[in-house]
Structure formats: structure tokens, C-alpha cells
């Protein structure tokens with residue numbers, strides 16, 4: 001039996017620890033350029049096209065060529081007004097309108113008029129809310145209960161009926177287009193439920209608001225202008241948590257908590273744009289994923305958080321990566337022959353160690369892993385995070401170093417050579433969570449710029465919607 005470790009020669013592991021804002025990265029067990037990759041990170045950074053692409057995100061731009069739109073999500077968290085966006089004044093006006101509503105809502109909660117926020121939406125209009133709300137709900141104060149309804153399913157109707165007094169629910173229709181089948185079907189269902197309950201067609205409105213880029217359709221639905229909150233066409237769904245789509249966070253946690261999230265993202269933005277060099281950790285992380293794709297042919301990447309607060313992170317990242325990068329053509333219309341995006345999956349450690357990790361350790365395919373560690377000493381009376389993080393370290397070592405055992409059968413041989421990265425944060429707070437979300441947004445954008453892919457359209461998803469409509473005729 002040959003006990004040599006097959007992939008080891010390909011690995012150049014750099015013992016490097018880098019950081020950006022409050023995020024630390026340990027790349028010591030990851031693979032890097034072994035000479036076969038088309039371009040080095042240094043070469044990308046010397047390329048005017050790449051640098052211009054990154055800079056253009058921080059101001060008015062025409063990044064979304066296929067839809068002839070700019071992409072302005074950075075403007076929504078530009079709290080210090082560092083960049084120049086033409087929508088900046090409109091953003092401020094919308095925030096004032098939101099803030100008036102939020103204050104009134106909290107008064108209504110205090111006086112017992114409302115007990116829950118029910119968010120109706122799907123994809124980018126709810127994945128961010130689900131991630132943040134789940135991440136913060138245990139350790140941060142909430143003023144009301146919440147439920148995310150993200151499918152056409154009687155399960156949700158029955159759940160709302162079972163858990164809440166319908167007349168004390170605020171239904172938030174979160175939909176950029178206000179045409180999404182799932183969202184609009186459920187909005188109509190709950191509107192009907194309220195009309196039946198209240199016995200009057202006019203009173204249902206006080207239980208609804210809408211967040212949309214299509215204000216006229218929201219008014220056609222029956223909502224007054226003052227109950228419709230705007231976001232812009234130039235904000236793509238998967239980057240929209242920073243727009244009014246994030247407003248349910250103000251309703252659930254209060255505006256201070258939500259503001260911290262935005263401040264965290266803004267801090268990350270600043271550090272990205274002020275360091276357009278090889279030392280930039282976002283580019284380093286993205287470049288490793290680029291190398292995984294181009295050289296090591298990795299079809300998938302796992303992102304596993306060793307903190308149950310982050311149990312929705314992989315769902316969120318799945319859309320962010322795969323809807324943004326799952327395209328085999330450049331924004332200029334040229335074909336790309338290699339993979340442009342790994343299949344992103346993951347969940348929570350240690351749970352996942354008892355599930356698909358077997359394949360990560362001994363499967364034929366090599367799947368790079370990012371381990372997310374939250375040190376979390378403050379709120380951890382029994383040092384449970386310590387147990388989680390020791391597991392995390394053991395898994396990293398097992399994947400990378402493996403273990404060869406003379407005289408034992410093949411099933412007991414672990415060849416190692418499986419690359420992984422550790423991303424750590426001291427504490428999970430709204431501020432660091434905002435950083436984490438912005439970190440991954442910038443990683444995905446950098447990957448799009450390495451490959452000249454339009455990060456902001458999703459024509460494949462649109463086709464499904466068109467075919468549904470054709471079948472309806």
C-alpha cells in the first residue's frame with residue numbers, strides 16, 4: 001500500500017495571519033498559487049481594469065451592464081459621507097421617513113397594539129434579515145417577536161394563526177419588484193385574513209407596510225404612500241439589507257442595534273478602499289478562492305461557523321456567491337470556460353462534523369473549508385465556545401495534516417492536504433456582524449472583478465419566472 005500523501009506537493013502553505021477591521025484570518029493551512037494559475041494577485045492589483053472596477057463600487061457607476069444600472073449599496077451605509085453617490089440625499093430623506101414610522105411603531109408596541117413583525121419576502125429581501133435576526137435574537141434586546149415568511153405555504157398561515165393575534169401583527173411586504181409570486185401571494189392571503197377578521201375593508205391597512213422599488217404597485221395593492229418605503233432600482237436584492245429592506249431590524253431590535261450593523265459594514269468598506277494592495281485581506285481571501293477554482297478545480301467550498309448564532313450564514317452566502325457569480329460569461333459577453341463560482345454550502349460546527357464532514361476528510365473531491373470562530377468570552381459562563389473552538393482547531397489539523405498509519409487498512413488512512421482558512425472575531429455583535437457581511441460582499445465582488453463577471457444580474461432566475469408566467473396563460 002502506498003502511504004504517500006498525493007496532493008502535498010501542490011501545497012504552498014503560508015504561515016500568515018492577517019486582519020481587516022475586527023476580522024482576523026489565518027491562511028496558514030490554505031493552498032496558494034503553485035505556478036499554474038493564470039495571474040498572481042500582484043498582477044491583478046497592477047491591472048487598471050481590476051482597480052477601476054473596485055473603485056467604481058464606491059461612487060456612481062455602471063457596473064450592472066446587462067440591466068443598464070449602477071450598483072449603489074455602499075451609498076446606503078456611507079454614514080460619514082466618504083464617497084460621492086447621486087442618491088445620497090434621497091437616502092437621507094427615506095431614512096427620516098423610516099425613523100418616524102419606527103418611533104410610532106415602538107409606541108404602539110408599548111401600548112399593546114402590536115406584538116409581532118411578520119416579514120413577507122424571499123431571496124435577497126429576507127435572507128439578510130433572517131441571518132441578522134437569528135444572530136442577535138438571544139444576546140440583544142428585542143421589543144417584539146418576529147417571523148420571516150419566505151415561501152408560499154399554508155404552514156406559515158397556520159403558524160401565524162397559532163402563535164399570534166393577527167390583529168396585533170405588522171406585516172411587512174419586502175419586495176423590490178412587488179411582483180414576486182411567493183411574496184405577493186402571501187401578502188394577499190394575510191390581507192384577506194385581516195379583512196375577514198376585522199370585518200372591514202379599510203382597516204387592514206394599519207397592519208401592513210411595504211418596502212419596495214415599485215411604489216405604484218404597492219399603492220395598487222391598497223397601501224397609502226406613507227406606508228410604502230422606498231429602495232432603489234440600483235440596489236440588487238442580495239445587497240439590499242442596507243436599504244429599507246433592513247428596516248424590520250429597527251422594528252425588532254431598535255434603531256441603535258441596526259445602526260451598529262451599518263457602522264460595522266462602513267468600517268469594512270473604508271478599510272477595503274483605503275488599502276488597494278496585496279495586503280488587503282479581502283483580496284487575499286478572494287484570491288485563494290480564485291486559485292481553488294482555477295488551479296485546484298474545486299467545485300465547492302464549505303463555510304462552517306462554530307457559533308449557532310450564525311446558523312443562517314451559509315444560506316445567506318449561498319445566494320450572495322451563487323446568484324452573483326454563477327455565470328459562464330463575462331460582462332462583455334465572452335464565454336468563460338472554467339468554473340466561476342464554487343457551490344457554497346455549510347452550516348454550524350460541531351453539528352456538521354457529524355454529517356457531511358466525512359466527505360471533507362476522505363471524499364475523492366477536495367473541498368476547501370472556511371472555519372468561522374467567534375471567541376465570545378463575555379457571554380460564555382461555561383466556556384462552551386472553548387469546546388467549539390478546540391473542535392474547530394482539531395478539524396483544521398485533521399484536514400490539512402491528515403494521519404497515515406502503517407499497517408492499517410485504507411479506510412484508516414487520512415491523506416490530509418485539504419486546504420482551510422480560519423476567520424475569527426472576538427465577539428459577535430451587530431458591529432462585527434456588519435463587518436462580516438460586508439467582508440463577504442467585497443470578497444464576492446473581488447471574485448467578479450478577477451473574472452470580469454457581472455455580479456449584479458441574475459438572468460437564470462428570471463427565466464424561471466418567465467416560464468411560470470407562460471404556463472399560467
Ligand SMILES: O=P(O)(O)OC[C@H]1O[C@H](O)[C@H](O)[C@@H](O)[C@@H]1O
Pocket residue numbers: 122123124125174175176177178179180183236237238323458461462
Ligand atoms: O425583492 P423581490 O423583487 O421580491 O425579489 C426577491 C428575490 O427574487 C429573485 O428571484 C431574485 O433572484 C433575487 O435576487 C431576489 O432577491
